[in-house]
Structure formats: C-alpha cells, structure tokens
Amino acid sequence: MVLPEERYRIEPSPPLLAATEADDWPFGTLRQAVEALQRCAGPVPPGGQRPVYFDIVRQPAAAGKRPRKRPAHRFFVHLNADGQGGDGSETSPWWGLGAAVAGLVELAELGEIELAPGQRLRLEHVEMFSASALERAKRTKEAIAHAVFLAMALALVVPLMAVVGYLVVRAWPALCWDFVWQNPQDYMTAGGIWAPLVGTFFLVLGSLAVAAPIGVLAGVYLNEYAPDNWWTRLINLAVMNLAGVPSIVHALFGVGAFVFFMGMGKSLLAASCTVAVMTLPVIITSTREALASVPMAFREACWNLGATRWQTIRTIVLPNSISGILTGVILQVSRAAGETAPILFTGAVFFVPVADHGWESLVPYGPGDRFMALSMHLFTLATQVRGVPEPIQYGTAVVLLALVLAVNSVSIGLRVYLRTRKKW
C-alpha cells in the first residue's frame, strides 16, 4: 500500500509517551490523526509542573528543515474531565478528550486548522484553575520589575564597596601608624597627617560644644513645648532650610558673621561656629525623633504626679531618649569632620607648623589660631600641591573616610542596639 504524500505524526509530551507507543505511525489525513488521539489518552498525573500536550506534526518539512517548534495552532483541553463543553481556548478549555476530538474534527472539516508542511498543531492539557497566559505575563513582568529594582538598589552598594576598596588598595603603601603620628614634611610630600588630624579633632570638639546644647534644646522645644501653629511650622521650615543651604553659603555666612562682625578673625573658633550652625539641623531632627519615640503615657503619668514641664523632661523624657539623642550628636560629629567648604575661608589653612613631640603636638592650636583640618588637607594634597606621592594622597582620603564611616557606624550600631532593648 502506498502511503499518501501527506503524512501526520502524533508527538505526545513525555508523561503520555508510554500509553501511545502503539499508535506512533504516520496518518494520511489530519482527521485520521485527530481521531487517533482518542486512542492514546492515558490518565494525566495531577499537579505536574511540565506541560502535557499532543502535537500533530505535518511531515515532511521542507527539504533539510526540521519541523518548527512553535505550534501554528494551539488548543487547550482538560484531559481529566469528561463532558461536553469548552471551545478549546485557554480560558475555556474543552472538557475531556472526547470533546476536544469532536471540536478539532469540526474545525478540520471547516478547513480552519490546515497545516502546512513542517507546521504543528498543539493540544495542551491545562489544569483547572491554573495560571493563564495573562497571569504568566503578569508574573514575567513582576519578575522583571523585581530584578530591575534589585539592580537599582545594588547599584548603590557597588559604588560604596568599589570606592572604599579602591582607595584602601591605593593607599596601602602609606598606611601605618607613623603616617598618623607624623606631621607633614617637605612641603607635604612626606610625613604623615598628625597636624590636620588634630585640627579636625578640635574643630569637631568646638562645633560640638556649640551645636549640641543649642540643637538638643531646640529639639526639646519642638517636641515638648511647641504648640501646633504657624510659628512652629515656620521653625520646622527653617530647620529644613538650614539643612538645605549650600555649604559654601554657610562659609560666606561664617566670613560675614564670625570672622568680621564678631571679630573672631580667621580662627578655629570661627570655623567651629560656622560648622556648628551648619550641622545644627542634624542634631535638631534626631533629637526630636528620639523625644517623639518616648510614649506620651510616660509624660502624662509624670504630670499627674504634679511635676512641671521641665521636671518631666529632665527626669523622664531625657533619660529615656538620651541614647537616641546621642545618635544624632554622633552623626553631627561625622558631618563636622568631613565638611570642607565652610572652613575654607573661616580659619583652615594649607599649612601650619606644628611641634612633633610633647604637649605642644597634642594641643597645637588655640581657639584664635588658624589651623589645619583633614578634609582641607585632602583638598590641598589633591589639587594645590604638586609632587605629592599618591599613597599619601590616598592615605589621607582613607583616614578621613575611615574616620567618618567609623563614627557613623557607631551611631548606627547604637541605634540598632537601642531598638533591641527598647522597653516599651
């Protein structure tokens, strides 16, 4: 018997393979193949992850080409059901193989599912209530969005790691204790960073002495005393603006107010005051947050015992929020240590000779003296002085960075520790 030119094969997916081995021959017409489907149906194991389907492939494909993977027609059937219904679409699959075969035969007779050579028709099993194409598209979009957002978040981590790592590697030859203890020598092309380091220390100390009391009391006022009115809103706005004013404008303010108007001259004191004003918002906002986290009931209990406002604050509110306030103060330290622009014209200078040993090297600057600061020193080394060996430049950057990040880490650690042992 000569087989007709047109041949159709049934290619079932793996779970159906065993049941259909005997039927694996070419069919003459599409209709024969469709009707043969009925004979190769086995029960479908429930809950399978891989798709279960029959493919009817028209052979042969064009010379030298393999049959196409992507089906030309797709229909859906719920193999485990038995009934009449459905239209073969994904949202409404045929109920059972009988209905599917009947439907396909009908479509084949209408000529709607003719297959060109190499094309395939897929009859796919769908579980009831399983995800449809819409759901899958949503899930894909979801996964893409998740990945993109994750990448964006990681894009923040990478620079920090890269920057810190690179700086440390480049600075490695210079990093030793002598680098910290020695003064800059030979027009800053040798030696260490003791003089600027100690200058930064006193600058931070000075600014802390000015900013901490004012900032904490301002936070107390805003959280404990301030009524909810336009004036308080104005104060909040001012705090926000103070934080937003450019650092160089703070420098101009420092020049105008402290250096000239108050007659401090370019000095450690003037620079400290300028930095203090600049870092005030840090302390105010964190103090306010710390105070706001003390429950109202604590205060009410205290007031009910007859305590005045200030007594309540002094004995109840401040002790319960002191660590939170401390966090803000530490943050202020880190800000003050890193600032350059405000001290540029208010007292920091490129170079001050400082004693190498003894008492003089520990307290080299009086409040009225000009001084060296680490951040300023880094700026000087990088852009103002020629011939500074790279390890010294990078070493200065690393010490400044380490100082600031360490202080910040202390603040973060303190906050985490607080949260774990919060009593209320």
Place this chain on the structure above:
Amino acid sequence: MAQPQLRQSQPGQPAGRGRLGPWFDRVCDATERPVEWLVRLCGYSAILFVLAIFVFVFLEAAPILPKLDWVEFFTSPQWRPTSQVRVQYGILALVVGTLSVTALAMALAVPLGLGAAVYLSEFCPGRLKEVLKVVIELLAAIPSVVWGFIGYMVLGPVLMETTDADIGVNLLNGGIILALMSVPIIVSVGEDALKAVPDSYREAALALGASRWEMVHRVLFPAARNGLLAAVLLGVGRAIGETMAVLMATGHAIRIPQSLVDPIRTLTATIAAELGEAVERGEHYRVLFVIGLVLFAVTFVVNLLADVVVKGLRGERGS
C-alpha cells in the same frame, strides 16, 4: 533594726522632690522659668540662623548691589573678575554649568534613587532591607571632599580613557559624582513617601488581583506622587548646593558647555575657588557674595517647594 527611711514628698508638692536634697529642689524651682525661656530661645534659633545667614551675606554684598549691572550679571557668559582691560561679572556660564551638571546628575540619580526606594519599601526582604539602609546611610556620610577626590583622581583618568575627552574632570565626571552624592537623600525621602501610603491602598490593589509591580505603578506612584517629587527636589537642592565635589571634579572652564565631556564651572565652585584670592571687601569679593545670595535664594525656593509639595500631600490625605 531601724526602719529604712523613705523620703516622701510633701503633700501639694510635685513628684521627684527631695530626691537629690532640698537645695536641688530650690535650684530647680528657681530655674524652671529661665530654663523654659532658654529652651524656647534655642527652638527659635533655627529661624534666627536662617535669617542671620541671609542678613550677613546680604550685608557683605550690599555695597555692590546698586553698582552692579544686573542685565550683564544674569545674561553675559563673560566672567572676568580680574581682567586688566574690562572687568566683567556675567554669571550665565556659571548658571548654565550648575544647571547642566545638576540636570545630568538628576538624570542618573532619579531613576536609580526612586527604583532603589521602591525596592526597599516594596520588594525587599527584611534582613536585606536593614543592610541596604545602612549602606545608603554610609553612602550619604561620605564627605564631599572625598567624593571630589574620587572624581579628580579616580574617575577622571577612567573617563579620559573611555571617552575622547581632553581632560578627565568635566561635566560628565561631575554629574556622576553628584548623582552618587544625591542618590541617598532621594532614596531615603522617597522611601518615606512610599511608606506614608496607607497599607489599605496596597491591600485593596492586591485583593483586586494586581501584581506587586502593577500595585507599585498604578497605585503607589500616584498616591505617593508628591512625596516622590519632594525627594527629587531635595536631591536637586543638594546637587545645586554641592561645593567641594564639583570644585574638584568639573574642571574650571568658564564657558557654556557644548558636549557632555566639556569642562565646566558651577556657581558654588566659583565662590570656593575665588574667594580666597579676591581682595578682602573689594568689588570681586562682594560680587562673590552676590552669587552666594543667588544660591541662597535658589536653594531656599527649592526647599520651600519641597515642603509645600509634601504638606500638600498631607492635606489631601487628611481630608
């Protein structure tokens, strides 16, 4: 055995009395009013300082204000403060420099920052969230002079090799550095804005069958629109006001940039670079203070706008 003496407060006296002895109580009573006034004064100090900043910068700038050619000041790109032939104070090139570097930084930082904010607030598992927030806080803590150093020493040579720029310190360099500097503030403010959207919004969206991404861009973005805008504005404010990083990373060329890799100079960098050399209280010196006033005004407006935008959000939600 002697009974332990419990120190009791007298009837009609506040609690906490006598804890540290009668003298301490007397001191406290006497200090109640002054302390309250002190606290009040400190509370007002923020307003005082903002006013003081304006007043002192204004006073230093005042003598030049009537003499300054304002049209030239704002429209001329010629900044020649030390010219022997004709001194010109035109800040147009500086303004364009500031705006272009800010715009570039925002183009990089806003998608990144808002994306990271969305990830932190909506997608992130708890542990990772803590870690990322710490990283962002540390990123925010890196001093600007260190960023400038990185731009000058590290990024500059890299840009020279990868682009055909003549010098490595240029607009692109400054933009990248500024973007990295302003991302943390965008992330933290943006995350706060997303957190401020009530959970019921999220629950309603999810209950209607939205996926998380659909919830974010159909529900959260519109609901947190103002807060996110405020985040962007604060980032802009930070970028405009940044001094040391742009001073070191943008290359000091006073001209209107033609391409991405042209060196530029910003308003802030001009003050920082020239104030030290200007004759004290001379004309040039005072013009730099005028630039300071302009900067103050611009950042003031940007911050005010951010505040109004956030307050608007609260008003909407409250009603």
